[in-house]
Amino acid sequence: xxxxxxxxxxxxxxxxxxKSIDVxxxxxxxxxxxxxxxxFQIINHGVHQDLCDEMLNAVASFFxxxxxxxxxxxxxxxxxxxxxxxxLKDDGALSGKVSLWSEAFAYLWNPPKLVLxxxxxxxxxxxxxxxxxxxxxxxxxxxxxxxxxxxxxxxxPTYKAQANYYPPCPDPEKTLGLAVHTDILLLTxxxxxQVEGLQVIKDGKWxxxxxxxxxxxxxxxxxxxxxxxxxxSNGRYRACVIEP
Numbered sequence: 001x002x003x004x005x006x007x008x009x010x011x012x013x014x015x016x017x018x019k020s021i022d023v024x025x026x027x028x029x030x031x032x033x034x035x036x037x038x039x040f041q042i043i044n045h046g047v048h049q050d051l052c053d054e055m056l057n058a059v060a061s062f063f064x065x066x067x068x069x070x071x072x073x074x075x076x077x078x079x080x081x082x083x084x085x086x087x088l089k090d091d092g093a094l095s096g097k098v099s100l101w102s103e104a105f106a107y108l109w110n111p112p113k114l115v116l117x118x119x120x121x122x123x124x125x126x127x128x129x130x131x132x133x134x135x136x137x138x139x140x141x142x143x144x145x146x147x148x149x150x151x152x153x154x155x156x157p158t159y160k161a162q163a164n165y166y167p168p169c170p171d172p173e174k175t176l177g178l179a180v181h182t183d184i185l186l187l188t189x190x191x192x193x194q195v196e197g198l199q200v201i202k203d204g205k206w207x208x209x210x211x212x213x214x215x216x217x218x219x220x221x222x223x224x225x226x227x228x229x230x231x232x233s234n235g236r237y238r239a240c241v242i243e244p
Contacts, residue, residue: 015040031142041215047127063165081107101175109161190217
């Protein structure tokens with residue numbers, strides 16, 4: 001199911017949650033947003049705006065490098081990260097797949113490995129990690145569990161980061177930045193740019209997620225792959241289907 005840009009409507013009701021409010025109200029809002037949308041934006045999250053801007057600028061600079069400068073990151077066995085493109089299967093194509101209009105750089109960030117971005121990645125990883133830990137505690141309490149329960153499910157978890165770059169497209173109706181998907185990770189935080197393009201499915205319809213200044217997007221993983229989230233919440237926390 002591929003969204004048609006002309007048929008996408010603004011999702012004006014998507015939850016925007018202020019992390020600085022009373023914790024009891026905060027837990028209730030996060031639980032409700034997770035049940036109804038599997039997706040929400042969070043503001044006053046504790047990660048400094050200047051740091052977020054620096055991280056986005058550093059990543060943009062990385063993708064502007066010449067292909068020869070990024071060549072060392074295109075090998076699957078590189079330890080510092082990997083640059084790659086996304087594809088869709090297409091039996092009609094000569095190669096059996098069609099490239100999407102994007103480029104990505106995936107790396108481990110605990111400890112951070114994005115050497116070309118510089119020290120900003122280490123600081124950003126630390127502050128975003130604090131936010132992720134806090135969200136796990138709030139999600140635990142939202143389903144009646146103790147604070148540390150969801151966090152304890154993984155012993156020494158692996159933190160992964162991925163930067164997606166979507167260059168300007170002359171005819172966006174004919175391509176996608178990413179294929180329609182749900183995430184398979186325990187918790188996904190997205191630091192978006194202010195260029196709108198992220199879409200989610202709500203009640204069977206594609207909705208545009210408006211860019212909110214200094215906000216992170218949170219979304220739930222695919223329950224068929226991460227069974228514990230669906231089971232422990234008794235089906236209350238669903239997976240979010242997205243397409244940027």
